[in-house]
Amino acid sequence: MTDDAASDAAATPTDSPTPQDAIDAASADRRTGRDPRVYDHTAGDVQDGVPFIGAGPGDPGLLTVTGKELVEDADLVVHAGSLVNSELLEAYCADAETVSSVGKDLEALIPLMRDAHEAGRTVVRLHSGDPAIYGAALEQMDALEQAGVPAYVVPGVTSAFAASATLRTQLTLNGTANHVAFTRPQGRTLDPEDDHISEFVEMGDVTTCIYLGTHAIPDVMDRLLEDGHDPDTPVTVVYHASWPDEDVIDGTVETIGDLVEDAGYRASALVVIGEAGAGAGYERSYLYGDWANRNGSEGEADD
Known part of the structure; x- marks a missing residue:
């Protein structure tokens, strides 16, 4: 010894x-x-x-x-x-x-x-x-x-929040996304039956944030297409959110896989699926609308 x-x-x-x-x-x-x-x-x-x-x-x-x-x-x-x-x-x-x-x-x-x-x-x-x-x-x-x-x-601060700030949007937006899912794709540490990305996207009003899946983006998008999801669903990939070499790639379920492969990224990116990532299609919240003028009452309100 x-x-x-x-x-x-x-x-x-x-x-x-x-x-x-x-x-x-x-x-x-x-x-x-x-x-x-x-x-x-x-x-x-x-x-x-x-x-x-x-x-x-x-x-x-x-x-x-x-x-x-x-x-x-x-x-x-x-x-x-x-x-x-x-x-x-x-x-x-x-x-x-x-x-x-x-x-x-x-x-x-x-x-x-x-x-x-x-x-x-x-x-x-x-x-x-x-x-x-x-x-x-x-x-x-x-x-x-x-x-x-x-x-x-x-x-x-988790990378999904940094990505949202970079994109100048919110992960939840009234009339667009009421829910947020933090998830990861199937692979060495997650069995296929435990991959729920397609289910989250199917719900429609969920902003799906994919961690630890940069290398798998093309496969994930192929599975979404096979499951019948709209190929024009917005997808944004934020590489190295908040780092000096941060990069933003906008695409769709149909196009984002090729775009990320062309960029050469295999790790350290956050994937955002859904309209909220683009800040599009949302409605004015109740917080600064009719609710704000309701008898001067105070408290919390739903966005």
């Missing part, structure tokens, strides 16, 4: 719970009740332990104030590799050790963060976008908690 291997063995006793054990245990616990911290803290609170921070879609300015402050104070920042803009790391992590999580499994990541935390270092886990959307954050948090390290989430 090498010195490094002996050190690793000493640091991780054979009877320690594995990350999978931690995930299973935490999932079972949640079936019987909520963690009491749910009732003690809001999403904006800075708490004990390792924060899982949403870095936002790319532009460093779209990192939240709380996220920026926590990152600037960190000794160790474990980040999502090229999914986090290097400009953000340079701007806010100059005094921290930065480690990419790319290529590291839970068995490597958890000891890395645990050991740093136990050594008294301030640790931050930096995810792209918002950890709640395809972030795989909870399994890391559960494994850390099982190892005695508390963890919590600091929300971020």
